[in-house]
Amino acid sequence: MARALASVLILCCGLSAAAQETSQEQDVPLSPQCEAPSALAPAAEPLENAAASLQRGRTLRVLAIGSSSTSGVGASSRSKSYPAQMSALLLKALKGVEVEVTNRGVSGEVAKTTSERLRSEVALHKPDLVIWQLGTNDALARVPMEEVEATVSATLDWLKENRVDVVLVGPQYTTRYARDPNYAAMRDLLRKLAEQHKVLYIRRYDAMQAIAHARASQQMMANDNFHLNDLGYQCMAEHIARAVVGGIHLRKYRPGGMP
Amino acid sequence: MRKPNEIDFWRGFALVTIFVNHVPGLWFERFTFRNVSLSDSAELFVLLAGWSLRLVVDNQSAQLTLWRLVLRLGGRAITIYAAQILITMIALALIAGASLLFDAPVVLDWHNAGPVFVNPVESHVGLVLLTHQLGYFNILPLYVVLMFGAPMIGLVYRIARPLLLPISLAVYLATLVMGVNFHTWPVEGRWFLNPFAWQLIFVLGFELGGRDGLARWAQTHRRALRLAALPIVIAGAAAALLQWSPDPIRVPDPKLLFMFDKTFLSPARVIHCLALVATFAGLFAYLEGPLPRITHYLSMLGRNSLNVFCVGSLLSLMGQLARFLLGGTVGIDAIILLLGLSIMGVVGWVSEWRARSQAS
Numbered sequence: 001m002a003r004a005l006a007s008v009l010i011l012c013c014g015l016s017a018a019a020q021e022t023s024q025e026q027d028v029p030l031s032p033q034c035e036a037p038s039a040l041a042p043a044a045e046p047l048e049n050a051a052a053s054l055q056r057g058r059t060l061r062v063l064a065i066g067s068s069s070t071s072g073v074g075a076s077s078r079s080k081s082y083p084a085q086m087s088a089l090l091l092k093a094l095k096g097v098e099v100e101v102t103n104r105g106v107s108g109e110v111a112k113t114t115s116e117r118l119r120s121e122v123a124l125h126k127p128d129l130v131i132w133q134l135g136t137n138d139a140l141a142r143v144p145m146e147e148v149e150a151t152v153s154a155t156l157d158w159l160k161e162n163r164v165d166v167v168l169v170g171p172q173y174t175t176r177y178a179r180d181p182n183y184a185a186m187r188d189l190l191r192k193l194a195e196q197h198k199v200l201y202i203r204r205y206d207a208m209q210a211i212a213h214a215r216a217s218q219q220m221m222a223n224d225n226f227h228l229n230d231l232g233y234q235c236m237a238e239h240i241a242r243a244v245v246g247g248i249h250l251r252k253y254r255p256g257g258m259p
Numbered sequence: 260m261r262k263p264n265e266i267d268f269w270r271g272f273a274l275v276t277i278f279v280n281h282v283p284g285l286w287f288e289r290f291t292f293r294n295v296s297l298s299d300s301a302e303l304f305v306l307l308a309g310w311s312l313r314l315v316v317d318n319q320s321a322q323l324t325l326w327r328l329v330l331r332l333g334g335r336a337i338t339i340y341a342a343q344i345l346i347t348m349i350a351l352a353l354i355a356g357a358s359l360l361f362d363a364p365v366v367l368d369w370h371n372a373g374p375v376f377v378n379p380v381e382s383h384v385g386l387v388l389l390t391h392q393l394g395y396f397n398i399l400p401l402y403v404v405l406m407f408g409a410p411m412i413g414l415v416y417r418i419a420r421p422l423l424l425p426i427s428l429a430v431y432l433a434t435l436v437m438g439v440n441f442h443t444w445p446v447e448g449r450w451f452l453n454p455f456a457w458q459l460i461f462v463l464g465f466e467l468g469g470r471d472g473l474a475r476w477a478q479t480h481r482r483a484l485r486l487a488a489l490p491i492v493i494a495g496a497a498a499a500l501l502q503w504s505p506d507p508i509r510v511p512d513p514k515l516l517f518m519f520d521k522t523f524l525s526p527a528r529v530i531h532c533l534a535l536v537a538t539f540a541g542l543f544a545y546l547e548g549p550l551p552r553i554t555h556y557l558s559m560l561g562r563n564s565l566n567v568f569c570v571g572s573l574l575s576l577m578g579q580l581a582r583f584l585l586g587g588t589v590g591i592d593a594i595i596l597l598l599g600l601s602i603m604g605v606v607g608w609v610s611e612w613r614a615r616s617q618a619s
Contacts, residue, residue: 067368068373071373103447104447108369108373119504122507124514137365137368143587158504176363176364225364226364226368
């Protein structure tokens with residue numbers, strides 16, 4: 001019940017003030033250019049390990065892994081990649097907490113290869129939270145959906161066993177592949193997997209599409225109409241940071257959620 | 260040309276496996292041995308590269324002075340480096356060409372190529388320094404570093420043979436304990452295959468390729484080793500099938516020693532690869548009679564391993580582009596596989612034909 005209540009709080013962006021009342025930490029506000037309908041916000045899932053780590057006063061260690069959208073292809077400089085922008089947002093929202101974001105994006109990579117790197121990175125650096133951006137390259141390289149499902153499922157199970165929180169970030173919206181059936185199937189698959197494994201899922205495609213439709217003149221894409229530009233990455237960082245902070249609050253202030 | 264032999268046969272086998280494994284989603288991938296194995300074709304390839312290096316040092320270069328041996332091995336490293344630069348450039352052109360031809364900028368991203376097109380100034384420096392590698396084109400950079408280390412291996416082998424394996428093992432252990440690895444640049448990251456760790460399996464191949472020391476010991480205890488290896492191979496298959504791996508939080512420090520890590524080549528993968536060798540070594544003698552064409556084909560690929568590897572890497576990329584454009588049905592996958600294996604065969608044949616015509 002308490003969890004359902006908290007979910008409602010997090011889901012309704014309009015009620016973010018109410019969520020703030022229960023915490024000393026700030027919510028992450030969305031800039032006007034990045035606002036998307038609150039229905040697109042991820043289903044609430046608590047980030048247990050990240051919150052526990054913060055409660056013990058430790059540095060919040062975040063591993064941002066994935067492909068070009070993580071490494072920042074299309075951004076004007078490395079400081080404009082989404083992990084760099086998100087790091088600043090988290091620092092601001094989680095006052096008094098050290099935040100360490102590691103960027104391990106390799107452009108064009110499929111989930112299978114990323115999952116191997118992910119395991120290695122987790123073993124070496126033990127992050128509290130992994131933000132895994134995926135789907136675009138597998139969909140366009142025509143990797144069979146069953147194979148992606150098996151890879152992602154196994155990796156999510158493995159992260160859970162090792163008590164590492166995870167946020168999945170889906171493919172970007174681009175008019176180029178808006179009609180590609182494989183591209184759509186990938187989004188459905190990732191959403192389903194996130195639900196099954198109870199992890200946060202950022203519906204990047206839907207959010208970007210909503211922003212693009214609401215503000216047709218606003219340019220979020222680089223020249224190639226495939227990669228994001230600085231503003232695109234800013235919106236991505238805001239939406240992810242918002243979900244992360246929401247997930248941390250959910251665990252921290254949920255009755256019975258205390259260790 | 261030398262007659263088909265076991266080392267060339269397995270090298271050819273590794274080359275075919277690498278080609279198939281490097282087309283993600285290919286239907287036939289399910290039949291490659293990594294699905295039932297802890298270690299994969301990368302370990303096998305590097306082990307056999309070390310093995311072949313020993314044959315070069317012992318047979319072709321046995322008469323050379325120390326200085327000439329070092330020069331010869333260093334020269335080989337430069338050949339492999341040149342091959343890496345060449346196939347990287349062709350791969351970039353394939354990627355760029357496909358994106359132009361099919362108006363698909365998504366392709367520019369593939370294999371970590373994105374930064375080369377978006378940030379060419381830094382990336383070109385990285386390409387030449389090997390700090391920027393294309394995905395799936397990361398075995399050759401490892402091989403380049405190992406071959407640049409080969410003169411050192413040759414030197415220690417000639418001067419202080421018993422120290423070679425202990426030194427290699429010490430470097431390996433220090434690497435895993437401290438977690439050191441080469442950095443990538445301009446993209447922030449680390450090498451996918453860590454040369455400090457992977458040199459161990461290269462040196463193990465070098466040791467096993469000889470007729471004394473470790474190789475002799477393994478030869479005398481062949482039966483016992485095979486018996487000991489079998490449970491390891493079975494356990495590796497079970498772990499792969501069940502997707503089981505040690506829990507990195509629960510294993511004691513230094514964790515990399517107890518995990519199944521590929522980048523740092525955890526001991527489990529080394530041991531498993533050696534167990535595979537102990538189990539399947541000698542298989543060639545049984546296969547050559549009933550399957551002469553297949554064994555001779557794979558041996559021919561193995562004899563021309565660098566050329567075949569380079570063309571195979573590019574063929575994998577073309578296979579991915581074909582799947583992207585045409586969709587990944589079993590029929591298309593079968594065509595990709597057949598064309599790929601045929602072209603690799605032609606490359607092997609042409610390489611030998613050239614060598615023959617130069618000799619005569």
